[in-house]
Amino acid sequence: MLLVCDTEVDPDAYGYLPRALRALLPDHDHYHYPTRGGVPSLDGVDAVVVTGSTAGVYEADARPWIEEAKTLVRRAVDREVPTLGVCFGHQLVNDALGGHVEHRGLTARLVDADLADDPLFDGVEPTFPMVHGDHVTDLGDGMEPIASADYYPFLATRHAEAPVWTTQYHPEFTGDLLPRIKRDFGWAGARDFGDVTATRTVANFCRLAGVETDD
Secondary structure: OEEEEEOOOOHHHHOHHHHHHHHOOOOOEEEEHHHHOOOOOOOOOOEEEEOOOOOOHHHOOOOOHHHHHHHHHHHHHHHOOOEEEEOHHHHHHHHHOOOEEEEEEEEEEEEEOEEOOOHHHOOOOOEEEEEEEEEEEEOOOOEEEEEEEOOEEEEEEEEOOOOEEEEOOOOOOOHHHHHHHHHHHOOOOOOOOOOOOOOHHHHHHHHHHOOOOOO
């Protein structure tokens, strides 16, 4: 079973990004953390995906579910359950493992990245759509950078021992979503999405996790 931990706090306004991510995945159990909270069992779970969110991981005092989600992350790492964290999920994983996240101001543009030789990036061009204001400033224990950009050294990370990957970029953000992103967050630059193949990140993760898609 694939468990998708949806962390968007305002799904009516911004749930289109988690929905777009879920559309790239095979059959899965959808767990909306802000309304359900708790720590779901990992029994029978083959892989975990943690979505983006307009919340910040540093808001745990006001949003108790964030600490519960960190507990889930640590259990997934301990049990070596394949996990992918996207945007907020990238930050949550690193924070849960002892890293640090800070608000640095909005980035909403296409970004060129330097990629490590990692199977998560098979067939992925190093141009990513970024929509975020928070940055991982210190990596979690065991996490290593596998992608960087001119403004952000920790654009993507992976765990040295457990099958855990995280990306600050949104692999589900395609050109079709650009009008909504412009409306909600703004957008810098006029580059088109012709070179963006970030959606392949999701299929690569599923393959690495043994959860095959139809692709």
